[in-house]
Amino acid sequence: MFVYILRRLSQTALVLAITSVLVFGGLYLVGDPVEILVNPSADQIEKERAAAALGLDKPIHEQYLTFVKGAFTGNLGNSFVYARPALEVIFERMPATLELAFLAMVIAVVLGIPLGLYAGLRPASPVSKAIMAGSILGFSLPTFWVGLILIIVFAVQLGWLPSTGRGPTTEFLGLQLSILNAEGLRYALLPAVNLALFKLSLIIRLTRAQVREQSLLDYIKFARAKGLSTRRVIGVHLLKNIMIPLVTVIGLELGSVIAFAVVTETIFAWPGMGKLVIDSIFQLDRPVVVAYLLVVVFMFILINLVVDLLYSILDPRVRLADVKS
């Protein structure tokens, strides 16, 4: 177990190093941030001074070396735009993204598992067919377009829910969260539903497939033969066994929800780190883009690792050495 975690962590370091080289080298080739940052009427001397201040006058390998040295001390460089450490800017925005991702996952799980369960237990009923048709639609609907439709219907036409910004926040454990008060929750609802839709379809389909597969197995027949109530057979025996693949997928999807928040945050002007990175890409704010990608890639690897460990706890048959990264 210890060796396994160690090996995974060393792999993490490798992936992070490769990402940083790729992104750093690549960004170096695109555009000149000085042109965007400095007043257009500035003369050559002023531009050079600005470039020197940002460390952009040095050759790329020196810039990268400075970056790596900083990275080991927890400093991923200063943002060109905010003139503050890039990590600080990102961590400031992170709670907004995380609460949105969390709320979206809750919506997807709370609705998805019961719907999938129903569709799996009564595959022939018209309601099940409607659920499945809905899930194909949910798969096919482009997330960003659904976001626009939600805005048109609930914000513009009906005027029920706000569609831009984050609303008031409440402090909790030092974090500013808006899902903890009613008004903030109203602001979070449309973006969260938008983000949840795709995952909801996924969880419905997965739960249904699992139920269909498991309910044919002997242990279910045996539990029924023993005279257990349907409720107990489904609630205890079936649910316990379909949970194993579900937990894996839910865990892994949490990461993808964080990545997809880029789109939702842009549509709903939600001030999270996804919107930050899109703005930073346009403003050629390289340190923020590099730091964001490294932070998200790191979070991702961490989530994958936790899911794998969780998997081995939930299912004693799985041995960690067999689990692919």
Added chain:
Amino acid sequence: MSVAPAPLATIEPAQTPWGRFWRQFAESRLAMLGLTMLLVIVLIALFAPWLAPQDPYDLTKLDLMDARQAPGAKSMDGLTYWLGTDGQGRDMLSAIMYGLRVSLMVGVLSGVIALTIGSIVGVLAAYLGGRFEQIVMRIVDIQLGFPAILVALILLAVLGKGIDKIIIALVTVQWAYYARTARSAALVERSKEYIEAARSLGLSGARIVLRHLLPNALPPLIVVGTVQVAHAIALEATLSFLGLGLPPTEPSLGLLISNGYEYLMSGKYWISVYPGIALLLTILAINLVGDQLRDVLNPRLAR
């Protein structure tokens, strides 16, 4: 190792493999609906220059007086804007037809390139094994651990805008799916008797892989392919919407939707909604066909 002689195939009454495939495919009405929709969409995209009421990118035809007209409004010279006009007085119906061309082209082209690269790498991994297979599969595993949008975002932040760049990004995102599928399909096929027979006939490795292994590994690749083309089209639209994909000179459906975003709050819904419906119908049609293909081509469900 003794190999039992294969039982003689039961002869089906006058039915080609294609005929059987088609009969099974046509069993689902939904799939047939999807196929019909897909055909219509492809035809519209192919013949857009002849079908569209207006050439949306001929600036001399555009009239700013006609900007932001509601659906059904008449233009100055008597043309009806069935789906309204955008901020520059462009007929939305024509813009959507041209947009479909770009979206489909990007989706299919990136799919075909990714399929080619991925299946060659995957089949080679299965055939060669050893170090090559280990390295390739490790890269595939790591890449598939990340969501497509993140990988595409990294690439486009680095590469910049352009139709060639978005295709590079989409191919990079997709090849791993094909590589994984091709490898597992090839691993199954490799141990079968016809490959052994081909080997004992003294055929060259390249011939065995290209003429014998690859065609038999194709069905699962086709299934992955349909799903992936739908994904590619949706991903391209998303990236273009974010302003990271195609340049405004080659507006795909995603870019059209993005253009309408600024008019949303003032209730001018049609600029974003109709291109979105076109996008939705395209993806839906591909998914419906793909769902049925998966069932028909799945050997475990073979009838």
